[in-house]
Amino acid sequence: MFSRLSRSVVFKIGLLMFAISLLAVVSMASSVFISDSAESDAYAVNLSGSLRMQSYQILNTLLLPEQEDGSKGDKLANLMESFTAKLQQPVIRRPAMEDVDSDHHMLYQQILGDWQAHIQPAIVTAIDRPQTIPALQTQVAALVEKIDQLVNLHQYHAEKNVASIRLIQGLALLATALLIIVAMFIINHQIKQPLAQLTQIARQIGRGDFTGKANDTGNDELALLGHTLNHMSDALSRSHAQMEKKVRDKTLRLEQSNQSIELLYHISKSMQNGTDGPAEFEPLLKRLSEIIGLPDLxxxxMTGSGNTPYEHLMTCDKILPANCVAQECSGCVEGTVRIEDKLRFPLTRGKDNYGVLVCQLIPGQQLETWQMRLLNSVAEQLAVSLSLRDQQEQSHRLALMHERTVIARELHDSLAQALSYLKIQVARLEKTLQKPDGIEQLPPVIDELKTGLSSAYRELRELLTTFRLKMDGRGLYSAMEQSLRQLQERSDQIRFELAFNVENLPFSPNEEIHLLQITREAAQNALHHSQGDKVQVSLEREQEEPSRVRLTIRDNGVGIGEDPSKLNHYGLAIMQERSRNLGGELAIRRHPQGGTEVSFEFEPEYYAKRQKDHLAVELH
Structure with missing residues (x-):
């Protein structure tokens, strides 16, 4: 119990509350018991006082004269019997019998003995012998004095009981106050202050401050709670420190990843913008050096087919090794990944090698995984950039060759034929001049030369206009509208109308150029040869096959002739060539309602590719 009392605050408080409650119960029980005794003492005092009165009543009755009916004796007998009964009642006997050695007991025995042995027989004798009454009065007076003493003893006994009640109540009140003080002291020092400290530390922990420590000395519950709180605070502090370290590590890694992504983005952006040359890689290389923390990169x-670099970029000033000065690069370009303290990352794309990225390390230094990944990614991106540049240059070469082929074909089909015709006419003019009457035959030849020159000049202007056609980035509709507007400005007698119903179709740049050229060629033929006043141009989907597109150029003129040479003159061969490039079908015919209709039907590259992908998926 004592060990539990020292280990448990709750047990202490419970024990104090039990003691206070027990003290209150004992105090109340004692008060009730003593109060009952005090009530009998008051009755004993009253009853004892009545004995004095009854003694005098017996004497007075004895002094009265005898009645005729003889009732005096009966009355005295009743009075004596009543006196004897009162004297022997328990309420008077009990206080006297509590202690046989007390004065109270001796006095009661004397009164009882005097009454039974002397006074009661004397009263009986005095009835018959009145002369004995004076002696009896003396005995009764002595008895009354003893009864007065008995009354005083009963009153003292009652006052003693009241004093006992007061003492018990006072002691109980004092003990209760002491117990309450002890309880308040225990509550204040062992509960309130530790709880206030624990609350303050809990609030500090809630704010993220783990420096506060609770008092964990002792064996009670609050000491155990303080020890547990300190242990929890230490654990939270360690966990918080670990979390902060992890957050710092994660933040550092995210910053590294962000910098890496930003660097790769700039490299990709330089690929899209088409940088002028590898010299523009120098700021990206310096940025890479800052990110990975390697100062020497x-x-x-070099070119895809070469074996010696044409550009050497460095991130720091240093003396080049002898092999770099002598341009002996086979060791770096074709060597292993790590050569002593150097790491090499080749810039390869397919079978082409565009150079190498070399990292100079400190002896014994090992790169982290993210650094190796970033270097590999940068090397791959640089290789892709250089490869795309080569592909763009090759595409430019092919486009230039193709454009030159187109120009040559256009010149051959138009201006070259006109010049050949003029050359024939000049030869004819020379032969005519050699004849005797050649001068008279010159005017028709000269007229044909003028006509041929005018035709050649007109075709030259048309070719120049055709070669100047370009897409300005606003789309096919804008280009076709602008081209028809230019033709409209050349004549006030013909009106051009455009119905463009394929705004939502994605055409490739090649398709847009060919559609524009076919439209331009057919509209120009209508302007020069149709002799009509209206040209309708429409570009729309086929109703039966929505994946196919039809271009129609129709005029309301005289209609196209049947002479094949005239057909070639109208540029049919050029339009046929462009239609074949788009994989479509070109048709030129007389319209039943009059005029000429040029129709071109093809499937855009977008739909062809989508159909091909669907077939590939179905095959798999």
Whole structure:
């Protein structure tokens, strides 16, 4: 119990509450018991006082004269019997019998003995012998004095009981106050202050401050709670420190990843913008050096088919090794990934090698995984950039060759034929001049030369206009509208109308150029040869096959002739060539309602590719 009392605050408080409650119960029980005794003492005092009165009543009755009926004796007998009964009642006997050695007991025995042995027989004798009454009065007076003493003893006994009640109540009140003080002291020092400290530390922990420590000395519940709170605070502090370290590590990694992504984005952006040359890789290389923390990086760039770099970029000033000065690059370009303290990352794309990225390391240094991944990614991106540049240059070469082929074909089909015709006419003019009457035959030849020159000049202007056609980035509709507007400005007698119903179809740049050229060629033929006043141009989907597009150019003129040579003159061969490039079908015919209709039908590259992909998926 004592060990539990020292280990448990709750047990202490419970024990104090039990003691206070027990003290209150005992105090109340004692008060009730003593109060009952005090009530009998008051009755004993009253009853004892009545004995004095009854003694005098017996004497007075004895002094009265005898009645005729003889009732005096009966009355005295009743009075004596009543006196004896009162004297022997328990309420008077009990206080006297509590202690046989007390004065109270001796006095009661004397009164009882005097009454039974002397006074009661004397009263009986005095009835018959009145002369004995004076002696009896003396005995009764002595008895009354003893009864007065008995009354005083009963009153003292009652006052003693009241004093006992007061003492018990006072002691109980004092003990209760002491117990309450002890309880308040225990509550204040062992509950309130530790709880206030624990509350303050809990609030500090809630604010993220783990420096506060609770008092964990002792064996009670609050000491155990303080020890547990300190342990929890230490655990939270360690966990918080670990979390902060992890957050810092994650933040550092995210910053590294962000910088890496930003660097790769700039490289990709330079690929899209088409940088002028590898020299523009130098700021990206310096940025890479800052991100991975390697001050010494070298980027050697060479052509896809070469074996010696034509550009050597460095991130720091240093003395080049002898092999770099002598341009002996086979060790770096074709060597292993790590050569002593150097790491090499080749810039390869397919079978083409565009150079190498070399990292100079500190002896014994090992790169982290993210650094190796970033270097590999940068090397791949640089290789892709250089490869795309080569592909763009090759595409430019092919486009230039194709454009030159187109120009040559256009010149051959138009201006070259006109010049050949003029050459024939000049030869004819020379032969005519050699004849005797050649001068008279010159006017028709000269007229044909003028006509041929005018035709050649007109075709030259048309070719120049055709070669100047370009897409300005606003789309096919804008280009066709602008081209028809230019033709409209050349004549006030013909009106051009455009119905463009394919705004939502994605055409490739090649398709847009060919559609524009076919439209321009057919509209120009209508302007020069149709002799009509209206040209309708429409570009729309086929109703039966929505994946196919039809271009129609129709005029309301005289209609196209049947002479094949005239057909070639109208540029049919050029339009046929462009239609074949788009994989479509071109048709030129007389319209039943009059005029000429040029129709071109093809499937855009977008739909062809989508159909091909669907077939590939079905096959798999």
């Amino acid at each position: 070298d980027l050697c760039v």
